Amino acid sequence: MNMAEAAALRLVCAERGWTEAAGPEDADLVLLHTCSVRATAEQRVFGRLGQYAALKKKRRSGGGRVALVLSGCMAARIGGEFKKQFPAIDYLMGPQERELFPRILETEERLFSSGTGEAAGTGAAAGTGAAAGTGAAAGTGAAAGTDRAFPAEKPVFSFAASHLEEGRFRSFLPIMHGCDNFCSYCIVPYVRGREVSRSPSAILDEIRLLAAGGVRELTLLGQNVNSYRWDAREEVTDFAGLLGLIAGELERLPGKPIGWVRFLSSHPKDLASEAIEVMASSPFFCRHLHLCVQHGSNRILAAMNRRYTREDYLDLVSRLLAAMPGLTLSTDILVGFPGETEEDLEETLDLMEKVRFLYAYMYHYNPREGTAAYGLEGRVGEKVKRERLARVIALQKKHTAFLLEGRIGRTETVLIEGISRKNADELVGRTERDEMVVLPGSASLIGSFAAVKFSSLSGNTLRGTLVQK
Numbered sequence: 530m531n532m533a534e535a536a537a538l539r540l541v542c543a544e545r546g547w548t549e550a551a552g553p554e555d556a557d558l559v560l561l562h563t564c565s566v567r568a569t570a571e572q573r574v575f576g577r578l579g580q581y582a583a584l585k586k587k588r589r590s591g592g593g594r595v596a597l598v599l600s601g602c603m604a605a606r607i608g609g610e611f612k613k614q615f616p617a618i619d620y621l622m623g624p625q626e627r628e629l630f631p632r633i634l635e636t637e638e639r640l641f642s643s644g645t646g647e648a649a650g651t652g653a654a655a656g657t658g659a660a661a662g663t664g665a666a667a668g669t670g671a672a673a674g675t676d677r678a679f680p681a682e683k684p685v686f687s688f689a690a691s692h693l694e695e696g697r698f699r700s701f702l703p704i705m706h707g708c709d710n711f712c713s714y715c716i717v718p719y720v721r722g723r724e725v726s727r728s729p730s731a732i733l734d735e736i737r738l739l740a741a742g743g744v745r746e747l748t749l750l751g752q753n754v755n756s757y758r759w760d761a762r763e764e765v766t767d768f769a770g771l772l773g774l775i776a777g778e779l780e781r782l783p784g785k786p787i788g789w790v791r792f793l794s795s796h797p798k799d800l801a802s803e804a805i806e807v808m809a810s811s812p813f814f815c816r817h818l819h820l821c822v823q824h825g826s827n828r829i830l831a832a833m834n835r836r837y838t839r840e841d842y843l844d845l846v847s848r849l850l851a852a853m854p855g856l857t858l859s860t861d862i863l864v865g866f867p868g869e870t871e872e873d874l875e876e877t878l879d880l881m882e883k884v885r886f887l888y889a890y891m892y893h894y895n896p897r898e899g900t901a902a903y904g905l906e907g908r909v910g911e912k913v914k915r916e917r918l919a920r921v922i923a924l925q926k927k928h929t930a931f932l933l934e935g936r937i938g939r940t941e942t943v944l945i946e947g948i949s950r951k952n953a954d955e956l957v958g959r960t961e962r963d964e965m966v967v968l969p970g971s972a973s974l975i976g977s978f979a980a981v982k983f984s985s986l987s988g989n990t991l992r993g994t995l996v997q998k
């Protein structure tokens with residue numbers, strides 16, 4: 530989701546004539562788009578802020594200036610505290626405040642053209658509020674040390690009209706935003722807010738735009754795409770309905786340029802049979818699904834507030850595989866949740882054995898202040914968490930290798946994504962089942978679908994050769 534938002538922000542810059550600098554040292558404005566989901570990601574942002582504050586100071590001492598914008602979840606989560614700790618931040622812009630960005634750029638353009646040093650004293654828009662160029666303080670709570678103001682009204686999330694990046698043949702397409710689930714370990718509902726769905730007509734408009742821009746693969750995005758719901762004049766479009774509309778639109782596009790559609794993330798409790806049916810009945814939907822399980826123990830799933838059981842999850846997997854034989858699954862697994870016992874971990878390992886995920890994002894629990902799980906007793910020690918995580922990772926590696934080895938000898942369609950980082954004479958691509966493939970070939974193939982025969986496995990990557998169809 531953050532990557533799609535960053536793409537939309539880059540588009541706003543491009544529309545106003547801003548170009549990407551080679552690095553922060555050459556930039557007039559630094560945009561730091563943040564994520565709060567993992568504590569480690571936030572720690573990295575704190576490190577970067579120190580660097581950018583030093584950069585600002587250096588620039589100022591040479592008579593120049595650089596504006597610092599902090600956007601995304603952290604801006605919403607920590608808010609004004611940031612400005613106390615890092616006064617070098619000029620603008621804070623939470624996920625619901627994307628529409629401020631053109632005004633921020635406009636303010637900076639004005640400041641640069643007028644040769645004004647700093648924004649303070651000009652009435653410029655701050656991270657979350659006042660209208661740029663008007664000098665109006667829209668609300669309450671001016672940020673410390675500046676005349677910047679916070680909004681009087683609660684901001685509302687709006688979707689960008691386009692997320693197309695020039696030259697890209699894969700694109701994200703946000704269809705909903707926010708989350709109402711409140712899993713007990715997760716900060717997302719607090720920083721992203723409640724679920725908002727995008728209108729089907731805006732989604733189809735963007736699909737046409739992306740197709741015209743050369744996109745071959747779409748990934749529909751949302752914190753929980755399965756709870757997509759557009760309610761207009763008694764006509765409700767749910768996720769299954771939206772998938773049907775998208776399949777119809779792709780079918781109608783001349784030459785059918787967009788071949789593949791993926792979506793994430795899917796919450797197991799919300800993936801309806803109707804959506805599985807639509808997915809199974811259309812060749813556009815990739816035979817891969819990221820279906821976060823998080824844990825294999827019912828006791829821990831309940832403590833996580835996931836609202837499904839391991840039996841529900843396994844039943845869903847059986848129904849998916851019955852509808853789409855050959856479908857691959859990936860997942861997220863969280864070990865070391867408060868109260869987790871050895872038996873709970875064994876249940877997770879057992880569930881992994883039963884499903885055999887193609888890959889998994891595996892991590893151990895870190896308490897996040899402000900979440901329901903923060904105060905839970907029975908925290909698992911660091912050493913035990915690391916040891917359990919290592920066991921989960923070892924099992925997943927075995928499953929990944931097993932599934933990929935089973936693919937050797939097959940010929941599949943691969944979307945060629947680029948040049949291999951390890952060997953400039955080789956290309957990298959991906960199957961619709963989300964398997965990475967390396968093959969010798971010409972760069973002219975990048976962005977196209979090709980038939981590839983798999984010959985061997987190197988780590989988690991299949992190796993293959995082009996096949997003339």
Ligand code: SF4
Pocket residue numbers: 708709710711712715716717718752753796
């Ligand atoms: S479904 Fe749960 S884990 Fe996913 S974003 Fe919502 S609260 Fe967080």
